[in-house]
Amino acid sequence: MPENFGGNFFLIIILLGSVLLVSTSLLDVRSVAGSNSTISVHEAIAIHSDNGFTPANGVVSGLGTTTDPYVIEDWSVNVQASSVSVVFPGGTDIAGILVANTTAHVIIRNVQVYSYIQAWTPNLGIVLWNTTNVRVESSMVSNGNTGVLLQGAKDSRIVFNEFFNVIEAVEIVGGFPSEDFVAARNIVSQNIIHDVRAVGVDLVDTSDSLVNNNSISNVGFGWGALIERGSVRNVFSGNHVNSSAVGIEVVFSSINNTVSGNFFDVQILGVGVGFGANGTVVSNNEIHSMRWGINMIAVSESTASQNRVQSSEIGINLLRAATLNTITGNIVTAHIGIFVCGTKIGYNRVAPPPNDLRASDRPMELCNKSS
Secondary structure (H helix, E strand, C coil), X not given: CCCHHHHCCCCCCCCHHXXXXXXXXXXXXXXXXXXXXXXXXXXXXXXXXXXXXXXXXXXXXXXXXXXXXXXXXXXXXXXXXXXXXXXXXXXXXXXXXXXXXXXXXXXXXCCEEEEEEECCCCEEEEEEEEEXXXXXXXXXXXXXXXXXXXXXXXXXXXXXXXXXXXEEEEEEECCCCCCCXXXXXXXXXXXXXXXXXXXXXXEECEECCEEECCEEEEEEEEEEEEEECXXXXXXXXXXXXXXXXXEEEEECCCCCCEEECCEEEECCEEEXXXXXXXXXXXXXXXXXXXXXXXXXXXXXXXXXXXXXXXXXXXXXXXXXCCECCEXXXXXXXXXXXXXXXXXXXXXXXXXXXXXXXXXCCEEXXXXXXXX
16 A cells, blocks of 8 residues: 555654765675576466466466466556456556466566556555565566555465555555554565665564565655554565665654664664564664664664764764663764653663763763753
8 A cells, every 4th residue: 555654754854955866885695587588478467366367468478376376477468458457446456467366486587567657646566455476576566656556364475576656665555444454474575675765674463574675765855654553463685775765763662673784874863663563673774874873762672782973963873752671882973973862761661881882972962851
């Protein structure tokens, strides 16, 4: 649902006129569609049950088992020329490939799904709705709104793909249109995501999923990634995010998630944790930000540890209603190393040492509301 993030509140304030882009460096994970001359034009594909895996729907081989999955490959789908309807309670979208209500093992491989324009339109690339065991690999999705939407999908893999000129690249959503639609145990790995207007990877009401080793760059004035709205026990690790306003935010009652071992080179904020995202672990990241490194606001029992933060303004913000959090073992280079406001150090474990703030102009600063 491409509009689901529209009501988000920023942990940041984005001043559009003052944002500067940072040079991008993609990881060498390119293994995508486009070099295979055997790709053929195909009409949009709509599979609504396990009985829909037929040659007419682009299936070229397989029995749908673990050892012999259905394979849909080597197709090019122009969504504006041929599309399928995806009916949501709030309206109808269109997509190039729809797989819904299936349990069979499926590989969608070496496909191209594209539109002509990047736009806030109900225009989706690939939709997996209430599916399990689907793998999308070595494919390219461009233009339109959302690259791949996993709606209530489980045990699926989005790997080695390229997404560009979209509003958001990958979105995983659970609990919609009812709580019976569970999004869990999905993997988004080793994809190249670039030139995205809003969000690289968005997890909404999603659990036990892994987002790792992706290259995410040129995300307009938005987020490299979001973990939001009740998402639990997800891991964001080993990703390279640059030329976005925000690296990642974990927000809105998303608990026990981990952000670890990533590289962020961003304009406004590296990592944001807040608004009930309790139990978040932010560790071993390298963060370069033109403004703030790590923000923690209205959150408890979370940890920021062993991060290397370099920012022009504040390295780590510990803000309103932040309690029982631990800030330890970080190396911070900033104008202000750690800024505490709207909470009390006594409510949180913040002590240099073990944080190394020596390279900051003012290692620690308290505002008038703090003590």
